[in-house]
Amino acid sequence: MLDLSSFKKQNYTPYETPLERAHKLELFLGKKSPKIYIKRDDMLGLTGGGNKTRKLEFLMADAIEKKATAIITCGAIQSNHCRLTLAAAIRENCECHLVLEERIPNTFDQEASGNNFLFQLLGATSTTLAKKGENTQAIMKKMANELKKQGKTPYIIPGGGSNEIGSLGYVNCFYEIKNQIKTLAINPSTIICTSGSSGTHAGLVTGIKITKTPIKCLGISVMRSKIEQTELVRSLASKTARLLQANTNINHEDVLIDDNYIGNGYSMPTPEMIEAVTILAQTEGILLDPVYTGKALAGMIDLIRKNSISSDETIIFIHTGGSPALYAYQKDFHQTLKQNYNKTP
Ligand SMILES: *Cc1c(COP(=O)(O)O)cnc(C)c1O
DSSP: OOOOTTSOOOOOOSSOOOEEEOHHHHHHHGGGOOEEEEEOGGGOSSTTOOTHHHHHHHHHHHHHHTTOSEEEEEEETTOHHHHHHHHHHHHTTOEEEEEEEESSTTOOOTTOOTHHHHHHHTTOSEEEEEETTOOHHHHHHHHHHHHHHTTOOEEEEOGGGOSHHHHHHHHHHHHHHHHHHHHHTOOOSEEEEEESSSHHHHHHHHHHHHTTOOOEEEEEESSSOHHHHHHHHHHHHHHHHHHTTOOOOOOGGGOEEEOTTOTTSTTOOOHHHHHHHHHHHHHHOOOOOTTTHHHHHHHHHHHHHTTSSOTTOEEEEEOOOOGGGGGGSHHHHHHHHHTTTTOOO
16 A cells, blocks of 8 residues: 555544445335445544545645645535535634635525535635636735735645545555455455545545555536546546556546436435435435535436346445535425425324
8 A cells, every 4th residue: 555644634534434334225225225335524624524635634744845825716606625624724723715606506505504604604704706707716816916925925725625646545444444354354346435526536446546445436417418527537536646656557447427317417305315314314414415416316316226236246335415505405305394394194
C-alpha cells in the first residue's frame, strides 16, 4: 500500500467511520437483497459531517502550509461542501468567502433552511451569489486578487474540493475500508458511491487500483451523462495517482458510472429519491440527503430489484453525508409522509 504519510493532513475526525451492516434494510428488500454494509462517512468530523471533511483534511493542510488567511470556495446554493469548508476555516482561524451558484434560476432564498441557514449561523465572511452559467472560477480569482491587495493570503478550494489533493481523502478512505473488510472477514464485490464533482469516486478508484484490490466501484451520477462523468473521474483519478507517484494507469474501464437516477437534473427531487430517503430513515434510522445520497441509494435499490446486483454478493454503500440539506427539501416529502399521518395503530 502506498503510504500517504508524506502528505500533510489536518485531523478533523478522531476515529475511523463505522462500516455497519444494514440488516433491516436487507430485510425490507427481501430475498433479492445482497449483504449490505454502509460506510458511515456521514459521521465524519466538522459541522454535520460528510465526505468533504476527508478532502478538506488534505486541502486545509496545503492551505496552512501556504500560510493562507482567507479561504475561497464555491458550490450550489445548498452546498454541503461550502458548509464544511466554512467549518474547517473556522477551525483554522481563516476567513471564508463563499460563491454560491444558483444552478436552477430563481431558487436562491436568503431565508432558506438547510445549509443556507448554516452558512449564516457559522458566519461566512462573505457570500456572493452567481447566476446560472456565470464563471465561478473567474469570480473566485477576482476575489483572491482583491484579498491580496488587502494584505491577505487567499487560497482557492475548487468546487466540491475535487482536485488531486482533495481526492487523497478518498484514497485514505479506501485504505480504511480495506482494513475494515479484513477485520470483518467479508469479501465485498462492489462499492457504490455518489459521483458528483468526482473527488470521492476518483479517490476510491485510485485506492483500488494502487492496492490491486479485486473490487468494483460504481458511481451513481447526480448531474452528468455517463460519458462525461466517466472522463471526469478517470482524469482526476489519473492526476491523483500521479501525485502519489503510483505506477498505475487509470483507464475508462476502471470507472463504472450509472447515469439513470439523475431525474430532471442536479438537485431536482425524484420519486425514487423520496422513496430511498424514506426507506433508509424508517429501516435504519439513518438520514440521507436529497441531492446526492438519496439518488445513489435509489440507484442501488433499483439495481437490486432488477437483479443487476445478486443476493449472494456483499456490497458497500458509501454514505457521503448531506443530511443538513434535507431540511431545505421538507416540502418534497409532505405528500408521501402525510399518507401515514392519520393512521390508527
Ligand atoms: C459533494 C457530495 C457528494 C459527491 O461527492 P463528489 O466528490 O463531489 O463527487 C456526495 N454526497 C454528498 C452528501 C455530497 O455533499
